[in-house]
Amino acid sequence: EGQLVVSGGGLVKPGGSLRLSCAASGFAFNTYNMHWVRQAPGKGLEWVSSISSSSSYIYYADSVKGRFTISRDNARKSIHLEMNSLKADDTAVYYCARQRILITSGGLRIEPVFDYWGQGTLVAVSS
Amino acid sequence: DIQLTQSPSFLSASVGDRVTITCRASQGISNFLAWYQQEAGKAPKVLISAASTLQSGVPSRFSGSGSGTEFTLTISSLQPEDFATYYCQQLSSYPFTFGGGTKVEI
Numbered sequence: 001e002g003q004l005v006v007s008g009g010g011l012v013k014p015g016g017s018l019r020l021s022c023a024a025s026g027f028a029f030n031t032y033n034m035h036w037v038r039q040a041p042g043k044g045l046e047w048v049s050s051i052s053s054s055s056s057y058i059y060y061a062d063s064v065k066g067r068f069t070i071s072r073d074n075a076r077k078s079i080h081l082e083m084n085s086l087k088a089d090d091t092a093v094y095y096c097a098r099q100r101i102l103i104t105s106g107g108l109r110i111e112p113v114f115d116y117w118g119q120g121t122l123v124a125v126s127s
Numbered sequence: 128d129i130q131l132t133q134s135p136s137f138l139s140a141s142v143g144d145r146v147t148i149t150c151r152a153s154q155g156i157s158n159f160l161a162w163y164q165q166e167a168g169k170a171p172k173v174l175i176s177a178a179s180t181l182q183s184g185v186p187s188r189f190s191g192s193g194s195g196t197e198f199t200l201t202i203s204s205l206q207p208e209d210f211a212t213y214y215c216q217q218l219s220s221y222p223f224t225f226g227g228g229t230k231v232e233i
Contacts, residue, residue, distance in 0.1 A: 035223070037171075045163075045171065045214050045225040059221045095170055099218075112159040112218030113176035120170055 002027040002116045004096050009121030012086055016125070020081040022096030022118050030054075030074040033099040033110060036081050038092035039120075048094070051079060063089075086125045093120040129153055129217050133226035140231060146202040148229045150215035155195045159219035162191055162200045165228075166211045174213075175200065205231070 008020040022034070036048040049070040050059045058070055069082040079096060097114035130153040140146050150160065158178035163171035173182050175191035178198055188203045202209055210233060215226040 037225075044228040045165075045216075047216075047223040047225065050221065050223070061222050100176070111176060113161040113173055114163075114171075114216070115173055115176075115182075117170035117172070 002098060004098065004116055004118035006094065006096055006118035006121045009094065009123045011124045011126065013127050014087060014125055016086050017082070017084045018086065018123060020083065020094055020096075020121060020123070022079045022081075024077045024079075024098070027098070027116075029077040031101055031108065034072060034079045035097045035099060035114060036070065036079075037095045037097055037114075037117075038090075038123075039095070040089075040092040043092075046092070049081065050099075083123070086123075088125050090123060091125045093122050095120045128222055129156060129220060129224055131215055131217055131224050131226035133213075133215055133229050135229060136227060138229055138231045139233065140205050141233065142205055142207060144205045146205050146209075146231060148200045148213055148215075150193075150198045150200070150226050152196045152198075152217055152219075156217045156219035158194050159217060160191075160193070160198050161216045161218065162189075163214045163216065164209075164211050165214065171214065202231075 003025045005023045012018050033052050035050045038048050051070045067085045072079040096118040098116040100111040100113050100115040102109045132151045134149050160178045162175040165171040174185050179191045190201045212228050212230045214228050
């Protein structure tokens with residue numbers, strides 16, 4: 001069974017930086033697209049960023065574009081989210097998630113679902 | 128960007144009730160829709176993928192239907208452990224947006 005463990009959250013002042021990590025185990029990490037999703041206190045889920053298995057494709061929500069950078073290290077089975085110029089609106093629990101892959105007779109098929117989620121880490125931006 | 132509108136936002140129900148949650152997409156997304164359940168303080172858990180495919184281990188009282196722009200999640204007989212918040216998510220195109228959520232309360 002796959003497992004994702006998120007770390008790196010904490011309290012940071014507005015304008016500051018933080019780096020989140022998500023360590024994967026129990027599956028072939030280098031095959032999967034990975035994602036960051038956040039949830040502000042008392043609010044709904046917000047997709048933040050995605051990175052393809054080989055880092056060839058990277059996407060960001062408009063709300064974080066230019067400030068956040070997603071990366072991955074397939075050798076270390078981890079993804080990271082470098083967060084700069086943090087604002088109070090970035091206060092949230094940050095989850096990493098795996099996008100499912102199916103092995104078919106025709107090869108690997110990326111499925112439209114996030115099947116494993118990390119436990120989340122709280123990022124609080126406040127002076 | 129594709130917007131997802133979930134309704135209702137809050138739902139008061141009793142054990143044994145049949146519950147239906149609707150998710151409407153601002154444009155057609157075929158069946159690229161997933162449903163998640165989130166209990167307070169926990170990470171989301173996937174219930175349904177591809178609009179109607181029940182995930183392994185998820186009770187059969189959960190079902191999903193729809194295609195294009197209108198989707199539903201139905202709980203046929205609400206159980207105490209089902210009181211949670213439910214989200215739809217579209218994975219047709221980036222950004223992979225979520226609906227606003229439906230909190231199911233007693």
